[in-house]
Amino acid sequence: xxxxxxxxxxxxxxxxxxxxxxxxxxxxxxxxxxxxxxxxxxxxxxxxxxxxxxxxxxxxxxxxxxxxxxxxxxxxxxxxxxxxxxxxxxxxxxxxxxxxxxxxxxxxxxxxx
Amino acid sequence: xxxxxxxxxxxxxxxxxxxxxxxxxxxxxxxxxxxxxxxxxxxxxxxxxxxxxxxxxxxxxxxxxxxxxxxxxxxxxxxxxxxxxxxxxxxxxxxxxxxxxxxxxxxxxxxxxxxx
Numbered sequence: 001x002x003x004x005x006x007x008x009x010x011x012x013x014x015x016x017x018x019x020x021x022x023x024x025x026x027x028x029x030x031x032x033x034x035x036x037x038x039x040x041x042x043x044x045x046x047x048x049x050x051x052x053x054x055x056x057x058x059x060x061x062x063x064x065x066x067x068x069x070x071x072x073x074x075x076x077x078x079x080x081x082x083x084x085x086x087x088x089x090x091x092x093x094x095x096x097x098x099x100x101x102x103x104x105x106x107x108x109x110x111x112x113x
Numbered sequence: 114x115x116x117x118x119x120x121x122x123x124x125x126x127x128x129x130x131x132x133x134x135x136x137x138x139x140x141x142x143x144x145x146x147x148x149x150x151x152x153x154x155x156x157x158x159x160x161x162x163x164x165x166x167x168x169x170x171x172x173x174x175x176x177x178x179x180x181x182x183x184x185x186x187x188x189x190x191x192x193x194x195x196x197x198x199x200x201x202x203x204x205x206x207x208x209x210x211x212x213x214x215x216x217x218x219x220x221x222x223x224x225x226x227x228x229x
């Protein structure tokens with residue numbers, strides 16, 4: 001059974017720091033991996049989606065990498081801002097299209113000004 | 114594009130009553146919809162997968178007679194929590210996939226259910 005783990009569970013940094021969030025998964029047979037942002041009491045905002053054949057994806061200050069064979073992904077946030085404060089969720093999709101995502105518990109990030 | 118809405122955003126109900134949550138794909142036809150539940154400080158856990166016109170597939174441990182899912186059209190799925198109890202209080206989120214892009218899910222904003 002696929003399990004997704006995110007480390008650390010919580011992270012506090014001063015504004016301007018670069019940071020890395022980690023995600024690991026136990027079954028490397030994934031179709032793709034997706035990073036989401038969730039603000040308190042809100043739904044999910046998709047940040048980056050990496051197909052299993054890709055190594056990384058970039059969007060603005062965000063860069064996500066995927067090492068499928070080792071079951072790891074990282075989300076790199078450059079020059080963090082207070083507005084980046086949120087919970088970041090990693091999720092994997094296994095198998096064919098139309099299957100559900102399996103989520104980690106998330107990393108709660110707090111960026112202080 | 115690819116917007117999913119949920120209604121209501123918040124609902125408070127008394128123990129023993131039933132409550133219905135709607136999930137709509139606003140600008141695309143959703144062949145598959147998923148229902149997730151999220152407890153405080155926990156991850157999203159899949160409850161069931163719903164395909165239009167067929168019975169939902171429930172995850173292990175989810176009572177299908179308690180959580181009734183109906184996917185009657187390509188743009189609407191409903192989740193009815195029957196005989197709600199305080200332990201059903203949670204954040205319920207739906208997602209949908211489009212046949213044009215079946216490898217990505219589009220999430221609704223969630224519904225906060227509180228059972229008193």
